Amino acid sequence: MFTGIVEELGEVIKLVGEKGNLHITVAARMTPELKIDQSVAHNGVCLTVVNVEGQSYTVTAINETLEKTNLGMLKEGDLVNLERGMQLGARLDGHIVQGHVDQIGICKSVRQEEGSWIYTFEYDPTRNNITIEKGSITVNGVSLTVINSKKSEFSVAIIPYTYDNTSFQNLREGATVNLEFDVIGKYVKRLTELK
The missing domain is CATH 2.40.30.20 (Elongation Factor Tu (Ef-tu); domain 3)
Structure with a gap:
């Protein structure tokens, strides 16, 4: 669950296709606070962190996600809106966002x-x-x-x-x-x- 309040802009630094999947590596200030299995919204798409290394992390978008969103159009150097999942007990400043693009x-x-x-x-x-x-x-x-x-x-x-x-x-x-x-x-x- 997210709020739609963007925490920061991340930069796409690497894109690797593997079969129908796309591994997206993003450089972001929040990286040291991330852990594997954590959900992060990328341009509104909820993706799971699969690797953290230095100041960058990697998420994987499956084929269905690529077909229904604009993530398959990303290029290295593009900026993406980033938001970590909302914390229970915190203010809901935006609105209830699932991270599931319609x-x-x-x-x-x-x-x-x-x-x-x-x-x-x-x-x-x-x-x-x-x-x-x-x-x-x-x-x-x-x-x-x-x-x-x-x-x-x-x-x-x-x-x-x-x-x-x-x-x-x-x-x-x-x-x-x-x-x-x-x-x-x-x-x-x-x-x-x-x-």
């Missing part, structure tokens, strides 16, 4: 406003995911509030702190992002479909 989306536009940025994303509505105005969404692991909710697209407003401390600083029009829709909204939608 689908990918495409950045449709980036518009700079006075002191902030508005990012608009489109997604395939046939996957039955929805957003609601002022509801929660996770984009590449970042907990955000939806504005301008439509059937197949939504926007989010990014403040300077989020821009400077997440991979939003490198996100451009046409980029593929990982989307995790609000877990409570998914359950409510499913329950209404069953009636």
Whole structure:
């Protein structure tokens, strides 16, 4: 379980394919605090630490993960949003995030406003995911509030702190992002479909 509050940006320093898997090695300041078997969200995807060495660690993404997320598009030198699992008893500053990406989306536009940025994303509505105005969404692991909710697209407003401390600083029009829709909204939608 995660909150969508990014702890730091990690740098992808090595990518190794093995059969249908991809081993991703990341350099990050948090590395000395990690241990094997620990869960870390990478652009919103929960992955298990399989090796820790010096200032870098390795996680493995299986083929299914690569097909459903943007992790298969990573290149050495890319920055990824990192978050360790939430601690029980701590404040929940973002929203409940599972680290299970529902689908990918495409950045449709980036518009700079006075002191902030508005990012608009489109997604395939046939996957039955929805957003609601002022509801929660996770984009590449970042907990955000939806504005301008439509059937197949939504926007989010990014403040300077989020821009400077997440991979939003490198996100451009046409980029593929990982989307995790609000877990409570998914359950409510499913329950209404069953009636």
